[in-house]
Amino acid sequence: MLTTRDNLFYFIYLHRTGLTVLALGVVLVAWPVMESNPYNLGLSNLIAIYAIVVLGLNLFIGYAGQISLGHAAFFAIGAYGSAIGTVTLGGPAWPVMMAVALVAALIALAVGLPALKLSGHYLAMATLGFNIVVYTILVQWDAVTGGPSGFAGIPYLTIGSVVFDNEIHFHYLVWTFAMVALLLCLNLVRSGVGRGLAALAEDETAAAALGVDTRRAKVKVFILSAVLASVAGSLFAHCYAFVSPDSFNIFVSVDFVIMVVVGGMGSIWGTLFGTALITLLPEWIEALESFKDIIHGLILVMILLFLPQGLVTGIVDAVRTRIALNRHA
Amino acid sequence: MSGFQDLLQFVFAGITSGAIYALIALGFCVVHNTIGIVNFAQVDFVSLGGMFLFSGLFWSGLPMVVALPCAVAAVTLVGIVVERLGVRPSRSQNHLVLIFLTIGISIILRGGMKLIWGKNRMAVPPLAGEEPLRIAGAAILPQAVAILVITTLAIGLLVFFFRGTRLGLCMRAVASNQTAAAVVGIPVGRVKAASFALAGGLGGLAGVLVTPITTLSYDVGVLLGLKGFAAAILGGFGSFPGAVLGGLLLGLLESLSAGYWSSAYKDVSAFVVLLLVLFVRPKGLLGK
Structure with missing residues (x-):
């Protein structure tokens, strides 16, 4: 017979994911009350925006086992799409955001259908090339994109009479989106589709033999990650009211990949950690400005050498192994 | 200038950058x-070649004839160090892990270069004079001629290396079947280090040749x-004749589209064609 205590623990264990999400939600709702420094809030907002991109990318890299060195391009399509749609064409912000996400999905479909026939280095090259093409267009087509000096004057988002025009409002806006993305990913990986993707990452042939339509699954998850990146890009544009090509070059794509790797490929919670760590790192090591890149690279190399499953997953695994060993010692 | 001279000029420019690619x-x-694996640190071997040449010329005051081979040799050494400290310790067989690993190494190398040589743009003098030669009405820089000659020589040497030397044959054996190569007593670890050295040397050579033209x-x-990398993929990744063919095609494509369409979008045209080729x-x- 289970005691009340056991029941409580069992309840917590059973609902661990939901409870963690709930706890995170409570912390996030309370966060602006405790932290009033707009600079720090700005940083946590940036984490939320990047987290939306990286969550999608982690589904593609970690779960589906594919490689993309071009997700900054979809981020750019969202940001510039919203900028051009609202300022140049004078459209309303929310419908434009959805329309741009749809465009990003179509582009992802057009690029993904042929590109995802490729694997490994070929796919890396195709996504990298796509990113370079988009970046060059942003820089060169200055009649539309504003060229290297960027695109300014993007309006703030509004809901009814609420205008999202300061860091606290941004906080609730972007973290709402980030939490929705998080829930989406958490649920997706537990669904049949998500299991299929995980199988695909392990062994494509075996997954296909078990009835996973591997090509379709890869394209779908690519499109999903592109849509998430595009929505994040739109939020980025509306929050900063300014976008410039430098936020979308291949090094940004590489940074997204580093966030995935640091958090752990295939770990949804790790994604949040990796995104936060890599976003905050430049702030912490400001004194070491000239060593910034080296430290960045060293973190990536060290993690890949010693904890290739990622920092969070790696440490959790190590602790679990230690506990199990002690129990049987 | 006539249309033919224009064309000739673009073709020369294309072949020159094609040789570098x-x-x-x-x-x-x-x-x-x-x-x-795809070694993304290769891109930094190119910058490093230019950097070492610059230091050799202006910090140690070496003449060009000495500084150039020294720079290439130095990048070769860096290649070995990268393999020994960065790639070999990784026991992972996972493709993604290894690709990201070389991206990390590349970031470290770039950070190191920024630290040592700073962020400013520098100028490296050309190998030969600066007076352009005229061939059938098209102007060619002596540096472009030097690039073509040295690249052809290097490719010739490479062919000889892979066909006529012990180490080159060992490398081909490892490429064709690593386990079998180890069974017949080929030191696979040393061959791998040598391949990184060779990659460093080739990248460094490209760097010392191209930096006088770019900055x-x-x-x-x-x-x-x-x-x-795009050139290698275009030709068929892993194929040596493919790499040369891909490089030349990419260079020509770029300079022709810059000449006849728009120089602002020459990178776009190169990558779009690459994507189309990959899709078809x-x-x-020439890939197998």
């Missing part, structure tokens, strides 16, 4: 064939190197 592409192929900075190799023929032109 070919050298870089060969570096990518060597490492891929023996270790089976030198810590990230000059990134776009050049990625185009070299995913193995590349």
Whole structure:
């Protein structure tokens, strides 16, 4: 017979994911009350925006086992799409955001259908090339994109009479989106589709033999990650009211990949950690400005050498192994 | 100028940059064939070549004839160090892990270059004079001639290396079947280190040849190197004739589209064609 205590623990264990999400939600709702420094809030907002991109990318890299060195391009399509749609064409912000996400999905479909026939280095090259093409267009087509000096004057988002025009409002806006993305990913990986993707990452042939339509699954998850990146890009544009090509070059794509790797490929919670760590790192090591890149690279190399499953997953695994060993010692 | 002279001019320019892409592409192929990974640090070998040449010329005051081989040798050494400290310790067989690993190494190298040589753009003097030669009405810089001659020589040497020397044959054996090579007593570890050395040498050579034409900075190799990678893919990744063919095609394509369409979008045209080729023929032109 289970005691009340056991029941409580069992309840917590059973609902661990939901409870963690709930706890995170409570912390996030309370966060602006405790932290009033707009600079720090700005940083946590940036984490939320990047987290939306990286969550999608982690589904593609970690779960589906594919490689993309071009997700900054979809981020750019969202940001510039919203900028051009609202300022140049004078459209309303929310419908434009959805329309741009749809465009990003179509582009992802057009690029993904042929590109995802490729694997490994070929796919890396195709996504990298796509990113370079988009970046060059942003820089060169200055009649539309504003060229290297960027695109300014993007309006703030509004809901009814609420205008999202300061860091606290941004906080609730972007973290709402980030939490929705998080829930989406958490649920997706537990669904049949998500299991299929995980199988695909392990062994494509075996997954296909078990009835996973591997090509379709890869394209779908690519499109999903592109849509998430595009929505994040739109939020980025509306929050900063300014976008410039430098936020979308291949090094940004590489940074997204580093966030995935640091958090752990295939770990949804790790994604949040990796995104936060890599976003905050430049702030912490400001004194070491000239060593910034080296430290960045060293973190990536060290993690890949010693904890290739990622920092969070790696440490959790190590602790679990230690506990199990002690129990049987 | 007549249309023919224009065309000739663009073709010369295309072959010159094509030769550079070919050298870089060969570096990518060597490492891929023996270790089976894409070595993104190759792009920094190119910048490093230019950097070492600059230091040799202006910090130690060496003459060009000495500084050039020294720079290439120094990058070769860096290649060995990268293999020994960065790639070999990784026991992972996972493709993604290894690709990201070389991206990390590339970031470290770039950070190191920024630290040592700073962020400013620098100028490296050309090998030969600066007076352009005139051939059938088209002007060619002596540096372009030097690039073509040295690249041809290097490719010739490479062919000899792979066909006529012990180490080259060992490398081909490892590329074809690593386990079998180890069974017959070929030191696989040393061969892998040698392949990184060779990649470093080829990248460094591309760097010392190209930086007098472009300018030198810590990230000059990134776009050049990625185009070299594109060339390797275009030709069929891992194939040496493919790498040379891909490099020349990419160079020609770029200079012709810059000449006849728009110089602002020449990177776009190169990559779009690459993507189209990949979509039609995913193995590349000469890939197996």
